[in-house]
Amino acid sequence: MEERSSQQLVGGFNRRQASAVSAVYDKYQEYTFDMASTLVHHHPDATDLAAEAFLALLERKERFESIDAIRGFLYNNVRNACYDYLRHGRIARRKLDELAYHQTLIQDDRADKETRQAWRQIILQSIELLPAKTRQVLMLHFNEELNTRQIALRLGMSEKTVSNQKSDGLKRLKAIMQASGTSFIIILFLLS
């Protein structure tokens, strides 16, 4: 029943009917606002960014297949808009042409990747504590950034096994890191 009504909602939204649009807005207004304000840390601009995401949603010509597609569109739109906003400021962003826009995104992505290396080290340290097989799989996954198929080929295991090892390893890794994190917070508490 819920699936049906969400289908009706999407259908109504595709025809841009007032009630459906208003329902979609009710459903995701807080979501987009939360996202924008978490990403840009500035409320007035977060308000604008969230509103612009809804306008972009309405102006999109293609039909949406599901309510998740609508949410996905909003997510990507807010994310990219906030990214541009932080890199270039609102006014600069509007003047950027399409090509420059894509180029900066790629460059920023690379810079982001480099900064990630710092905490990547912590993950690698924790992986050391895992059993040999799981460790091998996660090392290849995080360090060499191989996908499941490539890992399976490298280690001579089936893809199923690799994916099981990986999800199992991720769970253990989380447990290890949370355990050490707790002591970390206690230290933090003692220090303050």
Added chain:
Amino acid sequence: MNEPFHIRELVFKYNQHELGPEDEIELLAWRRLSPENELYFQEEISPARREAVRQAAAAVKESNYRRIVAEYPLQPDEAPVIRLPRKWVFRIAGCLLGAVVLYKILTFDLDRLTGGSKPAVMEARFTNAQGIEQSLEDIKNGFNDGRAARQRDKARRKMPFLAAPYDTSAATRGFNTMVTYEHGRYLMQLPDESYCWQNVNSSVAYPVNFFRDTPKLRVTGEVFIELPRKSDLPPFEVSTGKISITAFATVRFSVRAYPKDSAVTITAVEGQIQVKSDSSVIMLQPKEQLTLSHGKAILHKDVDIEKVLAWKTN
């Protein structure tokens, strides 16, 4: 920007419970990188901060919506269409079908199987030359000279049909008589393949040995006669009271002569007919109507044929 953009995204996902297992580990690792990171994270997920975001979102909700709607015109809502699930359409159709079948069973006329003992309103009566009444059903079943095959065609005229019986060996100059009552109209096909529509309360008498004697119909009440489209037939005579009508091939005409009217009306629909009364002989052209009353004859031209023949279709 103190925290990488990617981490802010992960924090948002954390608050929305959308964090994947790998995202989770990445966020955990980042938190462990420095106490500031952990503090930032704790602040971002704190109930007070969540509540502040909720309130800020609620505060701009209305004004933002007005802004969006002002920039993008929306379509008015369509009237809600009530669509039944397919399953229910079949169920309802099944119930209706069942109800119709049940109704048919309950109201089934047993008399039709047992031969009909139900007293019916007398519609018409057929009397032969000896004055003996004959059942119309018997005539229909027992008399078949090939004309019955045409019944299907004539049945479209929605009137009970009778192929008039005759006897070429009859020595007498008797007449068969077909009488209709208050509720009966009948279409009779005469042996020469002419048709005679009889309105209610009318009688038509025709010679038993139709082909030997001059075809002469005695009529009271109202009839409409259609002669066959053949040119080699003898003149066709209809008499009512002291008036006689003579028609030749390809003629359609109606006669209305109810005794209570004290007037006789003759209307030619197609072809010429000759009307002979005590005092005059008149030729009627198509769409002409002659009314004879108390020895006076009135001729109407261009009459409305459909109005005259309305009883035939009703």
